[in-house]
Amino acid sequence: MRDIGKSFPGVRALDGVTLDLQAGEVHALVGENGAGKSTLMKILAGAQPADSGEIRIDGSAVTIDSPRKAEALGIGMIYQEFNLVPALTPVQNLVLGSEPMRGPFLDEDAARRRAERTFTELGVTMPLTSEVSRLPVAQQQMIEIAKVLSRSARIIVMDEPTAALTEREIDRLFAAIAALKARGAGIFYISHRMEELPRIADRVTVLRDGRAIETRSVKDFPPDDIVRAMVGRRLDSHFPDLPPVPQDARVMLDVRDLQRPPAVNGVSFSVRAGEIVGLAGLVGAGRTEIVRAIAGADVPNSGEIFIAGERVRERSPSDGIAAGIAFITEDRKGQGLVLGMSVRENVTLAHLAQFQNREMLIDRAREHSATQKYVDELRIRTPGTEQLVRNLSGGNQQKVVLAKWLLGDARVFLFDEPTRGIDVGAKAEIYNLMVRLTENGAAIVMVSSELPEVLGMSHRILVVRGGRIVREFDRAQATPDAVISAAAGAAA
Amino acid sequence: MNAAARSYWLRVGLALLLLAAVALAINAAAHGAFLRPENIVRVLRQITYNCIMGVGETFVIITAGIDLSIGSLISLCGVVMALFANATGLHGLALIVATLLVGLAVGAAAGFINAVPVVKLNLPPFITTLAMMQVALGLSYIASSGRPVALVSNDLQSIGYGSFIHLFGTGIPNPVLWMVAVLAVSSVLLTRTRFGRYVFALGGNEEAARLAGVKVGQVKTLVYVISGMCAAIVGFLYLALFSSGSPQTGTGNEMLNAIAAVVVGGTSLMGGRGSIIGTFFGALLIGLLDNAMNLLGINSYLQWVVLGAVILLAVVGDELRKRYLRRA
Numbered sequence: 001m002r003d004i005g006k007s008f009p010g011v012r013a014l015d016g017v018t019l020d021l022q023a024g025e026v027h028a029l030v031g032e033n034g035a036g037k038s039t040l041m042k043i044l045a046g047a048q049p050a051d052s053g054e055i056r057i058d059g060s061a062v063t064i065d066s067p068r069k070a071e072a073l074g075i076g077m078i079y080q081e082f083n084l085v086p087a088l089t090p091v092q093n094l095v096l097g098s099e100p101m102r103g104p105f106l107d108e109d110a111a112r113r114r115a116e117r118t119f120t121e122l123g124v125t126m127p128l129t130s131e132v133s134r135l136p137v138a139q140q141q142m143i144e145i146a147k148v149l150s151r152s153a154r155i156i157v158m159d160e161p162t163a164a165l166t167e168r169e170i171d172r173l174f175a176a177i178a179a180l181k182a183r184g185a186g187i188f189y190i191s192h193r194m195e196e197l198p199r200i201a202d203r204v205t206v207l208r209d210g211r212a213i214e215t216r217s218v219k220d221f222p223p224d225d226i227v228r229a230m231v232g233r234r235l236d237s238h239f240p241d242l243p244p245v246p247q248d249a250r251v252m253l254d255v256r257d258l259q260r261p262p263a264v265n266g267v268s269f270s271v272r273a274g275e276i277v278g279l280a281g282l283v284g285a286g287r288t289e290i291v292r293a294i295a296g297a298d299v300p301n302s303g304e305i306f307i308a309g310e311r312v313r314e315r316s317p318s319d320g321i322a323a324g325i326a327f328i329t330e331d332r333k334g335q336g337l338v339l340g341m342s343v344r345e346n347v348t349l350a351h352l353a354q355f356q357n358r359e360m361l362i363d364r365a366r367e368h369s370a371t372q373k374y375v376d377e378l379r380i381r382t383p384g385t386e387q388l389v390r391n392l393s394g395g396n397q398q399k400v401v402l403a404k405w406l407l408g409d410a411r412v413f414l415f416d417e418p419t420r421g422i423d424v425g426a427k428a429e430i431y432n433l434m435v436r437l438t439e440n441g442a443a444i445v446m447v448s449s450e451l452p453e454v455l456g457m458s459h460r461i462l463v464v465r466g467g468r469i470v471r472e473f474d475r476a477q478a479t480p481d482a483v484i485s486a487a488a489g490a491a492a
Numbered sequence: 493m494n495a496a497a498r499s500y501w502l503r504v505g506l507a508l509l510l511l512a513a514v515a516l517a518i519n520a521a522a523h524g525a526f527l528r529p530e531n532i533v534r535v536l537r538q539i540t541y542n543c544i545m546g547v548g549e550t551f552v553i554i555t556a557g558i559d560l561s562i563g564s565l566i567s568l569c570g571v572v573m574a575l576f577a578n579a580t581g582l583h584g585l586a587l588i589v590a591t592l593l594v595g596l597a598v599g600a601a602a603g604f605i606n607a608v609p610v611v612k613l614n615l616p617p618f619i620t621t622l623a624m625m626q627v628a629l630g631l632s633y634i635a636s637s638g639r640p641v642a643l644v645s646n647d648l649q650s651i652g653y654g655s656f657i658h659l660f661g662t663g664i665p666n667p668v669l670w671m672v673a674v675l676a677v678s679s680v681l682l683t684r685t686r687f688g689r690y691v692f693a694l695g696g697n698e699e700a701a702r703l704a705g706v707k708v709g710q711v712k713t714l715v716y717v718i719s720g721m722c723a724a725i726v727g728f729l730y731l732a733l734f735s736s737g738s739p740q741t742g743t744g745n746e747m748l749n750a751i752a753a754v755v756v757g758g759t760s761l762m763g764g765r766g767s768i769i770g771t772f773f774g775a776l777l778i779g780l781l782d783n784a785m786n787l788l789g790i791n792s793y794l795q796w797v798v799l800g801a802v803i804l805l806a807v808v809g810d811e812l813r814k815r816y817l818r819r820a
Contacts, residue, residue, distance in 0.1 A: 295703075297702075297703055316702070316705075316707070317702055317703045317704070317705050318705035318706070318707055320705075321704075321705040322705075327703060329703060334697075334699060334700070335697075335699050335700050335703055336700055336703070337697065337700055338692075338693050338696035338697040338700050338701065338764070339696065339697065340696045340697075340764045340765060341692065341693065341696055341764075345689065345692075345693075349689070349693055349700075349701070349704045349706070350704035350705050352686045352689060352690075353686065356686060360685060360686075361680070361684040361685060362684055362685060362686065362689065404704065
C-alpha cells in the first residue's frame with residue numbers, strides 16, 4: 001500500500017500511508033483511536049474507496065473497488081464489529097455468498113462438510129445448527145475467522161480480534177493464526193493490547209494522525225517505545241492510584257439476592273461511596289446480565305436493590321436513571337449511541353428534561369454549551385457538537401457515551417467493558433475519570449474481561465461464575481492466577 | 493451555521509430552486525395559467541388533505557413504523573362526526589368544536605389500538621395498522637349503513653369553504669389555514685420538544701433510547717395517536733367540504749399518497765431521519781405535478797405513471813445526494 005490518503009467531512013483520516021506485508025508474517029498495526037488503522041484496512045478490503053495512492057499485490061497494481069473484488073484478490077477481513085447474519089446458522093454464515101450448489105439448489109451437505117472441516121482446522125467446537133444470535137461473542141468471532149479461512153485468503157486483516165475473548169480463547173486464536181502463517185498467509189493485525197504483540201506479531205507499525213510513524217521488528221520495539229510513538233509522549237504508569245475508600249463511607253449500592261435465571265442466580269453484594277468493585281469472570285459467566293438487571297435494562301425476577309439505603313423498584317431503565325444509576329453498556333453502537341444523531345443530541349438524550357425551558361421547548365443553546373463542556377473536558381475529537389456520532393472513531397464514541405452519563409448526577413456507575421476496543425491514551429483518560437468519580441462519592445461497578453484492568457482498577461474484585469459470586473478478593477490479595485482459577489472453577 | 497443546518501438549508505434551497513425552474517417551464521407551456529395566484533391557491537387547497545395526513549405519517553415513519561390505517565380512519569371519523577353532529581342539539585361554534593373533538597377522540601382511540609400490539613408484543617406495525625384499515629372501514633360502513641350521512645346543519649360549511657383571509661387579490665381557503673396550523677404545531681413538536689427528540693432517537697436506535705431512559709412504549713403510542721388524530725382532522729375538513737360523511741372518503745389512494753409525500757419529502761422509511769417541512773414540500777410537489785398535468789391536458793392514466801416515476805426519482809435522488817455528501 002503506497003501513499004494512501006483518505007478524508008472524511010472535517011477529518012483527514014489518512015495522510016499518505018505506505019505499508020508492506022510479507023507472506024507468512026503477522027504485521028501488527030497499533031495507534032490511538034482515530035489514528036487511521038481501521039480506515040486503512042477498510043480501504044484494503046474494498047469497503048471504502050481511497051482518495052489517493054495505490055495498492056500492489058505480488059508486485060502488480062490492483063484496484064479494489066468492492067468487498068467482492070477484495071475477496072477475489074484473496075483479501076479477507078475480520079472486522080471489529082462482526083458481519084454475521086444473526087438469524088442464520090454458523091454453517092449458513094460460513095458459506096454466505098459462496099454457497100455450494102447442486103444444480104439450481106443449495107447443497108446443504110457440502111456446506112456442512114466445509115464448515116466442519118474449517119472449524120476442525122481452527123480447533124474449535126461449534127453448534128452448527130443453532131442461530132448465530134444465540135452464540136456467545138467469542139464463538140461468533142471464530143465463525144468470522146473460519147469464514148475467511150474457508151475462502152483461502154492470502155491477506156488477512158484482523159481488527160481487534162482479541163477484544164471480546166477470554167484468555168483461553170485467545171490461546172486458541174493465536175494457534176489458528178500460527179496455522180494461517182504456516183500456510184503462507186500474511187496477516188495485518190490491529191490491536192490495542194501491547195502485551196500480546198511479542199507473542200503474535202513479527203513486525204509492528206505505529207500509526208498516528210493518519211501517518212505511519214515507525215515500523216520495526218517486534219524484537220527491537222519495546223512496549224515503552226511503541227506507546228511513546230503512538231501518543232508522541234511518554235505515558236506514566238498504566239493505571240492511576242486508587243484513593244482508599246474512607247472507613248466511614250456509606251453503602252451506596254446494595255444488591256440482595258438478585259435473581260434472573262438462567263444468567264443471574266442469587267447475587268448479593270454492596271458497593272460503598274468512593275469504591276470501585278470489579279466483576280471478573282469468563283465470557284458467559286453472567287457479569288453483564290448482573291449489571292443489566294441492576295440498571296433495569298432487564299427486569300429481575302426477584303431480589304432487592306438499594307441505592308443509598310433506599311429501595312428502588314425498577315421496571316425499566318428510566319426507573320434506574322431516576323434512582324441515580326448510570327449504565328455504560330458494553331456494545332456502544334448497538335446500545336449506547338444513536339449513530340445518526342449528533343454528538344449534542346446523544347450527550348443530552350438521557351437528561352433532556354434538564355434542557356427544557358418554561359414553554360416545554362428544548363433550549364438548544366444550553367444543550368450546546370453543556371455538550372461543549374464535556375467535549376473539552378473529555379477531549380472528544382470532533383469537528384463540533386453537531387457532528388454525527390457515526391463519523392467519530394471508536395474511542396471518541398465511547399467518550400460521548402461517558403459524557404451522556406456524566407451529565408446527570410448519578411451516584412452509581414455501572415461500567416460494562418469500559419475500555420473495549422479503545423487505545424492506550426483514551427484508556428488512561430477513562431481510568432482517571434473513574435478515579436475522579438469516586439473522589440466525588442460515586443460507587444462504581446466495573447465489568448471487564450481484561451484481567452490487568454480488573455486488578456489495577458478495583459478496590460475489591462468479585463469473581464462471577466454461573467450467575468453467582470463465587471469468590472471475593474481484596475485488592476491486596478488478588479493475583480492473576482488466583483482470580484483466573486476462581487473464574488474457571490479450578491480451585492477453591 | 494453548523495454542518496447539519498447548512499446541509500438542511502442547502503436541501504431546502506435546492507428544492508425551491510428546482511420547483512421554481514419546473515414551475516416556470518410548465519407556466520410557459522400552459523400559457524401562463526399555472527402561476528396565476530388563483531391556481532397556486534387551488535393547488536394549496538388540493539394538497540391540504542394529503543399534507544395533513546402526511547404530517548401524522550411522518551411521526552410514525554421516523555420511528556421506523558408505518559400507519560396504513562389513515563385512509564380508513566378518515567372515513568370512520570367522518571361518518572362518526574356526521575352522525576354525532578346530526579344527533580346533538582348544538583349549533584354554531586359549539587357544534588363545530590364538539591364535532592371536531594369527537595372526531596379527534598375516535599382517531600386517537602384508533603391510533604392507540606394500533607399501538608398496543610406494537611408496543612406490548614413488538615408486532616410489526618404494518619400488520620396491526622393493516623388490520624385497523626379493514627376494521628375501521630367495516631365500522632364506517634356499518635355505522636353509515638353504506639350510504640353517505642348528510643349533515644343537517646350548515647354550520648360546518650365555513651370550515652370547508654370560504655376564506656377569512658385575502659392575499660394577492662385571492663382568498664386563502666380556510667382548509668389551507670388548517671394545514672398551516674397543523675404544520676406549525678407539528679414542526680415545533682418534532683424539532684423543539686423532548687417528545688420530538690425521542691421520536692428521532694427511537695427511530696435511530698431503539699435499544700440505546702430505551703437504555704437512556706426514554707419511555708419507548710409511550711413515545712410509540714403517541715406517534716400512532718398523532719397519526720390517527722391527523723386523519724381525524726382530514727375527516728373533519730372533508731365532512732365540512734362535502735356536508736356529509738361518507739364511508740368511501742378515504743378508500744382511494746389517500747393513504748398511499750400521504751406516504752408518498754412523506755418519502756418524497758426526504759423522511760427515511762428506515763427511521764431516524766425526516767422533517768415536517770419536507771413532507772409539506774413532498775405534498776406540494778405531488779400536488780403541483782397533478783395540477784400541471786391537468787393544465788397541460790395530459791391523459792389521466794399517464795398521470796399515474798408520471799407520479800410513480802417522480803416518487804422513485806425523488807428517493808433515488810436523495811440517496812445519490814447522501815452518497816455524494818458522504819464522499820465529499
